[in-house]
Ligand SMILES: CC(=O)SCCNC(=O)CCNC(=O)[C@H](O)C(C)(C)COP(=O)(O)OP(=O)(O)OC[C@H]1O[C@@H](n2cnc3c(N)ncnc32)[C@H](O)[C@@H]1OP(=O)(O)O
């Protein structure tokens with residue numbers, strides 16, 4: 001059994017190894033924002049980049065010298081010196097020293113194949129490169145973490161030589177020996193065995209760390225396996241970003257170690273910010289968050305099946321492996337044709353309505369929901385439409401305006417504009433309005449808002465923020481049904497509505513009209529009443 005008193009030092013390399021992910025490009029400002037977020041999260045080591053490899057990383061370290069992090073150690077990353085030059089003459093190290101960090105991580109070769117074929121040098125020279133580099137940086141007052149690149153592959157092929165490289169690093173003054181599964185193909189049982197052997201071979205003289213890649217989809221399991229064999233540092237990235245298939249995802253490693261195995265990685269109040277940190281980093285990285293990510297994904301605690309919801313309502317432990325609040329996530333109940341009455345009750349509660357299973361409207365709502373879903377409606381992504389459906393069944397849906405019809409003309413010739421005319425009635429008075437737009441849906445939305453704004457001035461702030469179309473039966477050609485999902489906003493909140501029809505304009509019309517109706521409902525309701533179906537605009 002692991003010694004549970006052990007602290008695990010979390011080492012984040014999102015800004016260096018994470019940035020090696022294809023499609024991820026961070027500006028200097030992005031890097032600074034992410035570093036500050038990780039600092040706030042209580043991560044003790046933050047690898048900022050490779051100073052000297054590019055101007056951005058040089059500036060990043062300079063900027064953080066001016067305005068240092070609050071608690072984290074900022075770490076500069078670099079390779080060992082090149083073959084056959086003195087460490088003091090290696091220009092890369094001048095950039096490393098200029099970065100001004102207390103800690104430096106040096107990666108060196110563990111695998112003889114890389115020494116001979118990659119570096120094109122001798123095994124002895126590689127040992128000297130490792131030793132000289134670390135000794136030089138120590139002589140310049142730096143503390144050194146040694147990343148043993150390709151450790152597991154190297155150890156498999158030539159354990160004696162691999163261990164000599166670690167010993168060279170240790171003797172030169174490295175304070176951590178971090179075993180890297182650089183190619184990411186090692187499986188957990190191999191990691192356990194090798195880490196156990198290394199911990200025995202080094203006799204606990206220098207702490208061991210782990211750095212895993214996800215090429216076999218086992219990076220998180222591998223990091224955990226290493227910790228259970230005595231590794232006390234875990235290197236990884238937020239959201240698992242990294243070269244090829246990514247690095248060990250700290251958003252999974254940390255809660256697994258802390259909440260399941262009893263290790264200490266972060267203070268509990270910091271752990272409760274993990275979900276927010278994950279979303280912040282994906283936002284800054286301009287990558288869509290993985291909604292199904294373990295622990296921090298939006299769906300990680302979303303319950304859809306009626307049986308599950310019924311049980312979770314009685315006791316969340318029935319279908320949740322831990323309390324979402326511990327990592328700052330929330331439980332969500334999803335509405336769909338997989339729902340039972342429990343989903344309806346839970347959703348109603350989140351909309352501020354109290355219902356019980358005996359209420360006759362409950363079954364009616366459930367039946368209507370299933371009927372509409374079988375026609376192609378999808379309410380899990382259109383909770384505002386579901387709220388309106390419930391209000392309708394309960395007799396609470398207020399008619400704010402009556403639709404009398406609409407027409408749309410599209411000019412695909414010279415102006416490429418669309419013109420929409422709508423007729424609505426408010427308080428028995430007919431209003432006709434027209435508007436142009438660069439597409440039929442925006443023209444329709446504008447015309448409707450124009451018709452209603454004198455009666456409902458709040459409409460002036462409404463706008464469409466997203467519009468998604470899905471053809472539901474592509475085999476049916478032009479006779480197929482179309483589902484339109486619309487997201488609307490009033491500048492403070494966003495809400496989603498749905499429309500389905502054989503005619504794409506009719507489907508859009510339904511969704512847009514419900515979007516406006518719901519916006520008006522929001523204006524007249526308290527935040528609490530409508531909390532469940534809207535999100536605050538960030
Ligand atoms: C496992 C990892 O993730 S390690 C980090 C990988 N990250 C990166 O490579 C991103 C930053 N890299 C860069 O900006 C550039 O590659 C630089 C500035 C480091 C080097 O650029 P260049 O001088 O043009 O070399 P290039 O990239 O073509 O080749 C890498 C060189 O480093 C050498 N090298 C590789 N590993 C090591 C090591 N551990 N110690 C010393 N030298 C090494 C290679 O042998 C090669 O040397 P050569 O050009 O004399 O043959």
Ligand SMILES: CC(=O)C(=O)O
Nearest residue numbers: 107147149150180182
């Ligand atoms: C050092 C490093 O990033 C690796 O070996 O994967």
